Amino acid sequence: MKWNEVKVETASEAVEAVANILMEAGASGVAIEDSLDIENFQSDAYGEILDKETITSLTEGAYVAAYFPETIFLPEILPWIQEHIAKLPDFGLAIGKNEVTVSEVAEENWATAWKKYYHPVRISRYLTIVPSWEEYTPQHADEKIITLDPGMAFGTGTHPTTRLTLQALEVALHGGETVLDVGTGSGVLSIASKYLGATDVHAFDLDEVAVRAAQENMDLNEVAKDVKVSANDLLKNIDIEADIIVANILADIILWMIPDAWRLLKKTGTLIVSGIIEDKKQLVIDAMEEQGFEVDQIFQQKDWYAIMLKKPEDE
Secondary structure, three states, X not given: OOEEEXXXXXXXXXXXXXXXXXXXXXXXXXXXXXXXXXHHHHOOOOOOOOOHHHOOOOOOOEEEEEEEEOOOOHHHHHHHHHHHHHOHHHHOOOOOOOEEEEEEEOHHHHHHHHHHHOOOEEOOOOEEEEEOOOOOOOOOOOOEEEEEOOOOOOOOOOOHHHHHHHHHHHHHOOOOOEEEEEOOOOOHHHHXXXXXXXXXXXXXXXOXXXXXXXXXXXXXXXXXXXXXXXXXXXXXXXXXXXXXXXXXXXXXXXXXXXXXXXXXXXXXEEEEEEEEEHHHHHHHHHHHHHHOOEEEEEEEEOOEEEEEEEOOOOO
């Protein structure tokens, strides 16, 4: 069988959204080549985590490549893909050049082509993300290994928004908490929550493809096998009282879930939101404070932000 590669040149901040659109269109896998990832890798405080030979020639922006079997008639789905990517600026995401190219890929090449970009990544002092096909030996006794298969998931956990959220979870989790993970994607935040001591974790995603991918990644990690993964539209109709709610999604979507997050969080509970660019930061903070949340900490990496908020004891 032959495969068709649909490659989108976009802005770094849009890679996860573009990957999601391509998977919804029926792609059998995605590969992300992001100039910001390489920059982050090169300057990472925990040592070299990327083979020099894999460094991209990109100086800005990113490529998101998706692979479709030849049985899928691309002229029918390309307009849908382009239309949905064109709408991303409505959600505050720049899409850069937004150039789409199509090429043919041999069967023996497509399934492993994207693997060269994914290697063990030390995210924080305690958390390291390791692709499922890589062998890795922990460097110290406290290191927690999150095993992911990013081929069918949504990112490898190396995007700045995910890193910031994981760092916030390290601060917020002390053990025994109930966590709601909204827009779970690959499931990396749920797995990390379990490693960091959460007792009860529920992961939600609107996309059935993401739900399946997240469940597969839970199964790869013994610590996360009891995480409950299900399809849901944000926190609508959920009635689980939580100590921590975490959402690494678009800023405009975060605004929609604020009332439900307030409803479900226990007093003194913590809300962690990420996926927020500079232009949207104050908008999110204002909406949160209007609801009654208090800003606890703000985490920043370049132009990306994660915000940790508290529900006060006296509402």
